Amino acid sequence: MRIRTAFAVSAVPAAAAALLLTAPPSQAAGPAQPATCARKVLTVRAKAAAGEPTVVRVSVTNHGTRACLVDRVPTVTFGDLDGVALPVPATSGGTYPLHAGRTAYADVRTVADPKDPEARRVPGIGVSASAYQWGRSFTAARLGTGREVVVWEPVTTWWQPTAAAADRALGLS
Numbered sequence: 696m697r698i699r700t701a702f703a704v705s706a707v708p709a710a711a712a713a714l715l716l717t718a719p720p721s722q723a724a725g726p727a728q729p730a731t732c733a734r735k736v737l738t739v740r741a742k743a744a745a746g747e748p749t750v751v752r753v754s755v756t757n758h759g760t761r762a763c764l765v766d767r768v769p770t771v772t773f774g775d776l777d778g779v780a781l782p783v784p785a786t787s788g789g790t791y792p793l794h795a796g797r798t799a800y801a802d803v804r805t806v807a808d809p810k811d812p813e814a815r816r817v818p819g820i821g822v823s824a825s826a827y828q829w830g831r832s833f834t835a836a837r838l839g840t841g842r843e844v845v846v847w848e849p850v851t852t853w854w855q856p857t858a859a860a861a862d863r864a865l866g867l868s
Contacts, residue, residue: 732763774817780849799854
């Protein structure tokens with residue numbers, strides 16, 4: 696298939712059209728955006744917050760040599776339950792730039808009240824930096840939440856540059 700570019704003669708002067716056609720693609724399209732992070736350059740971690748058994752702190756580190764993009768919020772799933780932790784504040788998507796050698800942080804509140812009769816119990820969680828990538832699974836024991844993770848209407852912060860910023864975003868400090 697051949698792609699054709701058409702210009703309306705009356706809308707674009709001939710000189711401008713000629714410049715657009717001869718400009719390198721990087722100049723014609725604007726500044727280049729970082730690429731999406733390859734899974735192999737990322738390390739995802741998760742651990743229950745000390746003194747906050749219903750909060751899991753997650754992080755993602757870019758071990759690559761260039762900045763790349765992850766989703767604006769981590770994708771956090773719970774055992775075999777449907778759905779993911781919802782972002783706070785709500786967002787319709789977007790990306791977060793993760794520079795080479797840097798780490799981003801997010802906090803996940805798994806349940807508001809662990810004694811809520813509607814709360815579910817799962818053996819672990821899954822965390823991914825981007826919804827389209829396989830993430831990493833963490834058992835409740837590995838997280839430090841005991842034998843199970845209590846979950847009901849979970850929420851997650853957006854990625855933040857520091858753990859303290861993630862705590863503030865969830866209202867912990």
